[in-house]
Amino acid sequence: MALLAVGSVAFDSIRTPHGQVDDIVGGSATYFSVTASCFTPVRIVAVIGEDFGKEQLRVFAGRAIDTAGLEQVAGKTFRWRGQYAGDMNEAQTLETQLNVFERFAPKIPAGYLDSEFVFLGNIDPVLQLHVREQLPKARLVACDSMNFWIKGRLPELKRTLAQVDALIINEGEARLLSGQQNLKRAVTEIQKLGPRIVVIKRGEYGVVLFTDSGIFAAPGYPLEEVRDPTGAGDTFAGGFMGYLAQQGNLSEANLRRAVVYGSVMASFAVEDFGLTRLLRLAHAEIECRFHEFKNLTHFDA
Amino acid sequence: MALLAVGSVAFDSIRTPHGQVDDIVGGSATYFSVTASCFTPVRIVAVIGEDFGKEQLRVFAGRAIDTAGLEQVAGKTFRWRGQYAGDMNEAQTLETQLNVFERFAPKIPAGYLDSEFVFLGNIDPVLQLHVREQLPKARLVACDSMNFWIKGRLPELKRTLAQVDALIINEGEARLLSGQQNLKRAVTEIQKLGPRIVVIKRGEYGVVLFTDSGIFAAPGYPLEEVRDPTGAGDTFAGGFMGYLAQQGNLSEANLRRAVVYGSVMASFAVEDFGLTRLLRLAHAEIECRFHEFKNLTHFDA
Numbered sequence: 001m002a003l004l005a006v007g008s009v010a011f012d013s014i015r016t017p018h019g020q021v022d023d024i025v026g027g028s029a030t031y032f033s034v035t036a037s038c039f040t041p042v043r044i045v046a047v048i049g050e051d052f053g054k055e056q057l058r059v060f061a062g063r064a065i066d067t068a069g070l071e072q073v074a075g076k077t078f079r080w081r082g083q084y085a086g087d088m089n090e091a092q093t094l095e096t097q098l099n100v101f102e103r104f105a106p107k108i109p110a111g112y113l114d115s116e117f118v119f120l121g122n123i124d125p126v127l128q129l130h131v132r133e134q135l136p137k138a139r140l141v142a143c144d145s146m147n148f149w150i151k152g153r154l155p156e157l158k159r160t161l162a163q164v165d166a167l168i169i170n171e172g173e174a175r176l177l178s179g180q181q182n183l184k185r186a187v188t189e190i191q192k193l194g195p196r197i198v199v200i201k202r203g204e205y206g207v208v209l210f211t212d213s214g215i216f217a218a219p220g221y222p223l224e225e226v227r228d229p230t231g232a233g234d235t236f237a238g239g240f241m242g243y244l245a246q247q248g249n250l251s252e253a254n255l256r257r258a259v260v261y262g263s264v265m266a267s268f269a270v271e272d273f274g275l276t277r278l279l280r281l282a283h284a285e286i287e288c289r290f291h292e293f294k295n296l297t298h299f300d301a
Numbered sequence: 302m303a304l305l306a307v308g309s310v311a312f313d314s315i316r317t318p319h320g321q322v323d324d325i326v327g328g329s330a331t332y333f334s335v336t337a338s339c340f341t342p343v344r345i346v347a348v349i350g351e352d353f354g355k356e357q358l359r360v361f362a363g364r365a366i367d368t369a370g371l372e373q374v375a376g377k378t379f380r381w382r383g384q385y386a387g388d389m390n391e392a393q394t395l396e397t398q399l400n401v402f403e404r405f406a407p408k409i410p411a412g413y414l415d416s417e418f419v420f421l422g423n424i425d426p427v428l429q430l431h432v433r434e435q436l437p438k439a440r441l442v443a444c445d446s447m448n449f450w451i452k453g454r455l456p457e458l459k460r461t462l463a464q465v466d467a468l469i470i471n472e473g474e475a476r477l478l479s480g481q482q483n484l485k486r487a488v489t490e491i492q493k494l495g496p497r498i499v500v501i502k503r504g505e506y507g508v509v510l511f512t513d514s515g516i517f518a519a520p521g522y523p524l525e526e527v528r529d530p531t532g533a534g535d536t537f538a539g540g541f542m543g544y545l546a547q548q549g550n551l552s553e554a555n556l557r558r559a560v561v562y563g564s565v566m567a568s569f570a571v572e573d574f575g576l577t578r579l580l581r582l583a584h585a586e587i588e589c590r591f592h593e594f595k596n597l598t599h600f601d602a
Binding site for chain 1: 387388482483484485486503505506507509515516517518519520521523524525526527554557558560561591592595596597598599600601602
């Protein structure tokens with residue numbers, strides 16, 4: 001089923017203990033769309049500047065990604081520069097140039113208005129709500145957010161959360177949003193704001209899914225080498241939403257499998273810088289790691 | 302099968318955001334033995350002072366714990382005072398009085414020499430090795446350690462590790478011991494030192510088991526309230542070793558179930574201060590939470 005993603009497209013410059021790259025294509029909508037397109041057709045809504053040329057557009061080409069909603073405007077593309085050290089669980093932002101992203105006003109092409117699955121990437125909650133309100137046929141709307149909006153736009157964020165089905169968020173952000181240190185209590189408070197599905201991302205420790213039917217915890221996939229964690233959260237969301245849109249079924253069993261597919265995709269993403277690993281990923285590799293995940297977590301009761 | 306535990310018995314004074322207790326019975330051998338005795342008979346080797354009276358000894362009474370190896374000597378019992386704040390993932394030690402524990406020289410009663418399962422709690426690695434060498438019939442010897450010994454007694458710790466089958470250790474300690482930041486690489490280095498089974502404890506994030514057959518990751522059990530994390534690691538070890546000694550079988554399937562039983566027991570321990578919750582735990586509760594763990598982690602592949 002049709003999956004719409006709104007978020008950022010960016011140029012990232014990243015330094016990790018394993019190397020350094022400059023001005024590679026990144027952004028939440030990019031990681032999400034490239035990942036989700038492994039499962040289902042994706043419609044992207046984002047803004048790029050004049051410096052985003054044919055070479056950069058190739059990340060979307062030859063994949064099931066509809067770029068009718070990728071608006072090109074005068075100016076430069078959003079730029080982020082950051083680094084990771086130590087256990088690489090948190091990025092240190094060195095520089096942010098919002099550029100054309102500063103005045104981003106998502107425009108939904110007419111052909112996208114029937115979208116049934118929607119991912120509202122980490123943008124101003126006012127814009128997230130504006131997008132959500134234009135999609136009356138949406139069956140599952142998921143959104144992301146971050147400290148910046150929780151601290152600076154809490155009333156607006158709460159209005160958005162009241163209109164979404166799922167929140168996909170980092171553990172620390174869940175604590176900040178809810179004012180609760182205990183994760184279970186934090187999620188209970190968040191569910192009162194609107195989302196009945198809450199997905200807590202814990203970096204290398206994995207993901208916890210909270211639904212009406214219970215709690216599902218998936219560990220992180222143990223890797224010998226994490227080269228670049230950038231985009232892991234949006235890649236997770238892309239696998240999660242991509243699988244659900246492909247299946248078109250929101251049963252508890254499917255939500256759990258979606259968490260595992262999201263985790264599988266994120267585990268690939270961090271194996272190399274930027275989109276490198278995702279862009280050369282074969283379907284058989286995804287299925288193989290999905291079954292490795294089963295083996296990683298299975299015990300006989 | 303017979304399970305022997307060597308470690309500390311202590312008086313703990315603990316402050317957490319949920320309250321404060323003074324001079325309650327604690328110590329690695331205590332948490333381990335009380336927990337393991339839910340699964341199998343335990344033999345304890347530890348030292349107590351003159352201040353450890355009948356009232357305190359009641360924690361071992363009425364359980365399958367042989368206290369012939371609990372030596373009482375002149376002086377005061379080991380005392381620890383600590384507190385937890387914030388996410389309570391790490392204890393802050395406020396005071397340590399080694400007292401009789403300073404000159405602890407574990408004596409193995411003759412009746413214990415046929416022990417087949419052995420847990421060497423977190424004591425001087427020279428003493429751990431001395432105990433291990435007196436137990437020629439041991440089929441599974443597991444040990445714990447900590448930063449203090451890794452930094453101050455590394456050659457001695459390596460000699461001990463060369464003679465044990467399993468190491469049960471915190472994530473940060475595994476990194477310190479191996480010099481590797483990446484967990485998988487850290488464990489590979491540790492396995493080269495001797496233990497073929499490595500169990501990594503990650504606090505609220507759960508446990509990862511590394512064996513020749515693969516990797517098994519168990520999440521932490523999500524609790525609404527963690528009142529006191531003291532002893533969680535030794536409680537885990539007690540459930541893990543207790544179940545294995547009960548089964549007498551070291552298959553991969555049993556090792557995985559043992560990790561889950563250890564996690565179940567630790568999840569109970571932290572629900573109240575000290576041994577409170579463990580001492581009033583019913584078998585049916587253990588089995589019930591074991592099955593809740595299955596539901597927490599299960600997905601259909």
